[in-house]
Amino acid sequence: MADTEWDTDVVIAGAGPTGLMLACELRLAGVDVTVVEPLAQRSGESRAGGIHSRTLEILDQRGIVDRFLDEGELQPVGHFSGLYLDFDESESRHPYPLMILQSAVERLLEERADELGARVRRACEVTGLVQDATGVTVELRSGGTAAAPLRARYLVGCDGGRSSVRRLAGIGFPGTEATMTALIGDVEVPDLPEDYVWVRRTPAGDYSAIAFEPGWHRVITSEFDRVAGRDEPVTFEQLRESMVRVAGTDFGMRNPRWVSRFSDAARQADRYRAGRVLLAGDAAHIHFPAGGQGLNMGVQDAVNLGWKLGAVVRGDAPDGLLDTYHAERHPVAERVLQNTRAQSALVRPGPQTDALREVFGALMVFDDVNRYLRHLLTALDLRYAVDGDHPLAGRRVPDADLKTPEGIVGVHELLHAARPVLLALDGGAWAARAAQGWADRVDVVEAHSEDGHWPVPALGDVPAPAALLVRPDGHVAWAADADEAADPSALRAALVTWVGPERAR
Numbered sequence: 001m002a003d004t005e006w007d008t009d010v011v012i013a014g015a016g017p018t019g020l021m022l023a024c025e026l027r028l029a030g031v032d033v034t035v036v037e038p039l040a041q042r043s044g045e046s047r048a049g050g051i052h053s054r055t056l057e058i059l060d061q062r063g064i065v066d067r068f069l070d071e072g073e074l075q076p077v078g079h080f081s082g083l084y085l086d087f088d089e090s091e092s093r094h095p096y097p098l099m100i101l102q103s104a105v106e107r108l109l110e111e112r113a114d115e116l117g118a119r120v121r122r123a124c125e126v127t128g129l130v131q132d133a134t135g136v137t138v139e140l141r142s143g144g145t146a147a148a149p150l151r152a153r154y155l156v157g158c159d160g161g162r163s164s165v166r167r168l169a170g171i172g173f174p175g176t177e178a179t180m181t182a183l184i185g186d187v188e189v190p191d192l193p194e195d196y197v198w199v200r201r202t203p204a205g206d207y208s209a210i211a212f213e214p215g216w217h218r219v220i221t222s223e224f225d226r227v228a229g230r231d232e233p234v235t236f237e238q239l240r241e242s243m244v245r246v247a248g249t250d251f252g253m254r255n256p257r258w259v260s261r262f263s264d265a266a267r268q269a270d271r272y273r274a275g276r277v278l279l280a281g282d283a284a285h286i287h288f289p290a291g292g293q294g295l296n297m298g299v300q301d302a303v304n305l306g307w308k309l310g311a312v313v314r315g316d317a318p319d320g321l322l323d324t325y326h327a328e329r330h331p332v333a334e335r336v337l338q339n340t341r342a343q344s345a346l347v348r349p350g351p352q353t354d355a356l357r358e359v360f361g362a363l364m365v366f367d368d369v370n371r372y373l374r375h376l377l378t379a380l381d382l383r384y385a386v387d388g389d390h391p392l393a394g395r396r397v398p399d400a401d402l403k404t405p406e407g408i409v410g411v412h413e414l415l416h417a418a419r420p421v422l423l424a425l426d427g428g429a430w431a432a433r434a435a436q437g438w439a440d441r442v443d444v445v446e447a448h449s450e451d452g453h454w455p456v457p458a459l460g461d462v463p464a465p466a467a468l469l470v471r472p473d474g475h476v477a478w479a480a481d482a483d484e485a486a487d488p489s490a491l492r493a494a495l496v497t498w499v500g501p502e503r504a505r
């Protein structure tokens with residue numbers, strides 16, 4: 001879309017998982033995108049070890065989940081602070097965590113972004129920004145010297161927890177300070193008595209050693225009597241010494257591929273938008289990585305923002321649509337920050353915490369408790385505040401099987417193009433007629449639901465609706481049941497809100 005007035009429609013700062021997913025979404029929305037990334041090549045840092053059901057669904061909605069499933073390993077259980085959680089097959093086509101390293105996730109997303117025509121400009125970082133009424137001038141540095149700025153309509157900071165974009169936009173990052181220090185390394189551990197050590201608690205802290213690939217383990221130690229300085233260097237020797245303090249031995253660990261440090265500091269941007277500058281992923285929220293939620297949340301931020309920003313840049317929807325990004329995503333991260341604070345409290349050493357874990361562990365055998373915690377980690381129960389009191393309104397659309405003239409398709413398959421979809425099911429043909437003024441921007445699918453009831457996490461089964469409008473991110477913007485009188489006004493209002501004004505046919 002960019003023309004001579006603009007270098008690009010959207011600049012994304014950062015080619016981590018969030019920035020790369022956002023680049024894919026913006027290309028699907030038909031807008032021009034340039035990602036700028038200081039690292040000359042992908043870091044190869046393993047970092048996140050897995051992705052959850054909702055993220056797998058999102059990748060499935062875009063037709064690329066098999067690439068990830070082929071490289072990862074399905075896990076039978078998840079965990080909340082090291083206590084096991086079960087998964088329920090009725091809640092998702094992907095009812096499991098997938099163990100896959102962040103480096104692989106980034107490689108697969110970058111390949112996809114490249115296929116879709118996004119530009120990733122490496123060895124280049126954002127150093128400044130100037131906003132005006134029509135766009136943003138993004139100042140850059142490359143190879144240690146100032147590079148020509150980029151003029152764009154919007155800038156999105158996906159530049160991680162220490163985000164420069166957040167600072168340059170004057171967005172606050174309040175939260176709670178670190179109370180502990182964890183060290184992490186991918187190393188060889190020849191003297192480990194078992195292949196797999198799952199969170200072992202000692203009076204000095206805790207440790208784990210997880211066999212990720214043949215020949216090496218991910219080792220983590222947590223200590224609670226000191227907080228490392230933010231810019232203190234991290235060394236393999238520190239990790240080895242920490243393991244000796246916590247476990248009494250270093251298990252002969254050697255040949256580090258990567259060492260790093262994290263803590264339980266939890267902070268969140270007080271605004272996800274400042275004019276033409278937006279934040280997503282770790283730039284908008286940081287927290288203790290327990291339960292593996294950060295990368296997932298970043299990808300999900302990107303999928304909430306991408307289609308909205310695309311519609312605004314194309315001129316289909318008013319700029320105000322972007323305000324729903326903060327309104328919908330800020331509470332999601334708030335909930336994650338809270339559950340990670342609870343998880344960090346549950347790992348502290350001492351007899352009181354031991355007792356608390358025992359009580360918590362006993363509670364987790366109850367299905368309702370297990371389900372509640374599972375939903376906290378996976379976000380499968382997520383409901384955005386959209387108008388209308390239909391039970392599906394605002395929730396992620398279940399991946400029900402539909403019979404169409406082309407054969408059986410799952411609802412999520414209809415979202416591959418990342419366009420809004422209006423499903424006119426049994427008794428809902430009137431909805432397709434009511435949406436004709438949006439036919440250029442909405443895919444209308446007339447079909448029969450193979451299932452009489454659709455399973456909805458946190459709600460149970462609901463009768464298959466007669467018609468529903470699904471946003472490109474897979475959330476239901478409007479729905480009607482077969483026994484409701486045909487009333488096009490609510491559907492038309494939802495189309496105006498989420499797609500833009502009606503156009504003459």
Ligand SMILES: Cc1cc2nc3c(=O)[nH]c(=O)nc-3n(C[C@H](O)[C@H](O)[C@H](O)COP(=O)(O)OP(=O)(O)OC[C@H]3O[C@@H](n4cnc5c(N)ncnc54)[C@H](O)[C@@H]3O)c2cc1C
Binds near residue numbers: 038163293
């Ligand atoms: C030990 C550990 C385990 C984890 N496990 C999990 C897990 O199992 N599951 C999970 O979901 N999450 C997990 N996480 C969290 C996950 O790693 C992060 O949430 C994720 O990396 C966030 O992605 P992002 O793209 O938002 O930011 P980042 O991955 O931090 O990427 C930001 C990018 O921006 C670039 N950048 C920085 N400054 C600039 C600038 N000025 N201009 C342009 N670009 C810039 C950086 O070079 C970087 O490439 C874990 C984290 C840790 C530390």
